[in-house]
Amino acid sequence: MTLENLLLVNFKNYKDSSFNFNSRFNFIYGDNGNGKTNLLEAISMLCYTKSFLQSSEIECVKYGESEFEVSGSFRNSLNSSQKVAYRYSADENRKSVSVNNEVLGRLSSFFGELPLVVLAPGDLKLTQGTPGDRRRNFDIIISLMSHLYFDDLKNYTRIVKQKNSLLRDNLLTKKYSNSKLIDLVEPWNTELIDAGIKLIQRRAGFTTEFQEYMNINFHDIVGDRYQPIISYKPDIYEGFNNGTFDVINIRNRFENKITEFYPLEVKRGMSLVGPHRDNYVFTMLKNGNSFDVRTFASQGEHKTFIVALKFSEYEYLKNKTESEYKGEPILLLDDLYSELDRSRKEKITNLLPKLNQVFLTTTDTGYLELLKQNFKEDELSSFNIINGTQKAAG
Ligand SMILES: Nc1ncnc2c1ncn2[C@@H]1O[C@H](COP(=O)(O)OP(=O)(O)OP(=O)(O)O)[C@@H](O)[C@H]1O
Ligand SMILES: [Mg+2]
Known part of the structure; x- marks a missing residue:
């Protein structure tokens, strides 16, 4: 185009x-x-x-x-x-x-x-900013490729909003008994878990595929001295390894964490568990040592990482949409x-x-x-x- x-x-x-x-x-x-x-x-x-x-x-x-x-x-x-x-x-x-x-x-x-893929000076926040900045960036790329993901994401966001508004309302008015509140929250949790698993699965698959693109583009710019690594860190499972997605295991962890955090959610009046709190962590292997880009990279290393990321997004989208008009x-x-x-x-x-x-x-x-x-x-x-x-x- x-x-x-x-x-x-x-x-x-x-x-x-x-x-x-x-x-x-x-x-x-x-x-x-x-x-x-x-x-x-x-x-x-x-x-x-x-x-x-x-x-x-x-x-x-x-x-x-x-x-x-x-x-x-x-x-x-x-x-x-x-x-x-x-x-x-x-x-x-x-x-x-x-x-x-x-x-x-x-x-x-x-x-x-x-x-469309955009590289802008503000993209330094991808390596330096919050998990939300990185989530948003990758959500755009996956959504550009898949309308299904875009719809799933919108649906998930709606569920979190509804659950939040229920918890916030209760925090302000204390109008529900404990058991009534559980009855009201539970259906939202069921929906949140079902919708959330779809996002986690998609993000995990994306990260695995995307890593290959990153390797090539990074190598083309800086040679062999560095190797970039993008790790997807789902909120419900920090120790998650890209490429080892097991729906039953993920569902169990999701259910357990949402139960565990329920008292805190009620206290804070907001939803604290699920893919709206996912992170992506960028690391680099340099001379055999691995370092966190966010904390240790120089200005030029940040920029290089982001340029390689954007070129990778470009090629990823190109390959994913090339059969289309x-x-x-x-x-x-x-x-x-x-x-x-x-x-x-x-x-x-x-x-x-x-x-x-x-x-x-x-x-x-x-x-x-x-x-x-x-x-x-x-x-x-x-x-x-x-x-x-x-x-x-x-
Ligand atoms: N709504 C607006 N109406 C008129 N001018 C505006 C408006 N919004 C921003 N500008 C002007 O646009 C200019 C900024 O343009 P822009 O950011 O595109 O510059 P640039 O050429 O990219 O500069 P740089 O090299 O610094 O990045 C500013 O001077 C700003 O005042
Ligand atoms: Mg400018």
């Missing part, structure tokens, strides 16, 4: 700008604060029907205006074109997404139609090169030509020379962004 063009009207610092993109490589450069990230954000809004930065719609309306529109045409692997338009009106607090001029009823049904994902690389040494920059640049369509932002035009060595002239377009307008430079 490729994005052929993009129109931005009153979107952040863009008043009315249009772009015609290269189907291979788009080099987007400009000084700080001119709108490079905003441009990528607009692309993500069309693909995900929300912003990868999780901006609210109202933050995206250009200062002093009351509505924005972002639209673009995507071409899929069957060579048919789809025009996607995202509109938001602040006055009516209403957003609408249309595909080929037909407004979508349920946005969630569109999720995954336009596969969607074609390969689009890759957004916001500020790819920062924090990396020269050798890693070059190695990563050598990997770019095997990708489908890439959008890369930078403040440094020097990288253009490096890229030109890797792409044919007609495979690379560059765009100079100055205060929300573009000067096509090639």
